[in-house]
Amino acid sequence: MLLEGKTIVVTGGNSGIGEQICLAAAAEGANIVIDYVAHPEATDSLIHRIEEAGGHAVGxxxxxxxxxxxxxxxxxxxxAFGSLDVLVNNAGIEDRKSLLEETEEGYDKVMAVNMKSAFFGTQAAAKQFIAQGNGGLVLNISSVHEDWPMPGNLAYCVSKGGMRMLARSGGVELGPHGVRIVNIAPGAVDTPINTATTSDPDKLRQLxxxxxxxxxxxxxxxxxxVVFLASGKAAYMTSTTVTIDGGISQGSVGL
Structure with a gap:
């Protein structure tokens, strides 16, 4: 298995993309640590699913x-598992407001959940990786909007742009320690954060x-x-972004 014996922490790991990361990594032999702040019952259910399939997980x-x-x-x-190998900074929110509409409270919340968490999560993981002496990997679930404008959702774009530089500058700083940072930039994904679009036939057709x-x-x-990047098959990748967007960022202006 690709991730046999590795320990992986996934923030926001009990729903959406995070839940699928936990399941996919566990299926490849990883020990899973599911970070959550709400819905403990969803975390318990996910742990049960992983353990039923022969894996190991804690919340x-x-x-x-x-x-x-x-x-x-x-x-x-x-x-729980003796060491740490991979941190996945997955948790994220958006509030879909323009520059002229955004409030200080809304901006602070988006930046705290998306950017501050990734920054200090990376710091915490990197210190542990360095103490262990064998390197490690931080994967940031970013967005095509780390680089691609999305009018009407500015704080989110700013947070993801910051994540872009976290990978680039942080990866350069930490490279001599064998610590790598790679961003994953999805486009539109069928998750709860996009329910307003995917549940509306006209909006979904436009998308x-x-x-x-x-x-x-x-x-x-x-x-x-995520599984591929966390495996040894991607061991020479750092300070970069892998885009997974179905080609949308090569097309029309952001949705």
Missing amino acids: VDADITSASDLHAMVQKAVD DDAIPLGRPAKPHEIAEV
């Missing part, structure tokens, strides 16, 4: 907007028409790329 209730909680999350992963492959991604398709 950690950690507020990813708190640096101390993120460091504690990493320590709990080490306590499908804008994607060269004709449909949004399924969460498991993002998870499969």
Whole structure:
């Protein structure tokens, strides 16, 4: 199996893309640490599914907007499984407001969940990787909007643009320690964050028409790329972004 014996922490791991990452990585032999802040019953259900399939998983209730909680999350992963190999900064939100509409409260929340959590999560993981002495990997679930404008959702785009530079500059800083940072940039994905679009036939038709492959991604398709990047088959990749968008960023203006 591609991830046999590796320990992987997934923030926001009990729903959407995060849930599929946990399932896919566990199926390849990884020990899974599921970070969550809500719906503990969903975490328990996911742990049960993983264990029923012969895998190993634990849940950690950690507020990813708190640096101390993120460091504690990493320590709990080490306590549970002995070491840490991969952190997946997956948790994210958006509020779909323009520059002129955005509030300070809304901006702060988006930046805390999307950017601050990735920054200090990376810091916590990197310190553990360096202490272990054998390197490690941070995977950021970013977005095509780390580079591609999306009018009307500016705080989200700014947070993902920051994540872009976290990978590039952070990967350069940490490379001498064998610590790598790679971003994964999905386009439209059929997850709860996009329900307003996918549940509206007219909006979904417009979205499908804008994607060269004709449909949004399924969460498991993002998870499969995570598995590849977390495996030894991608060991020379760092400070870069892998785009998984069905070609949408090569087409019309962002939706």
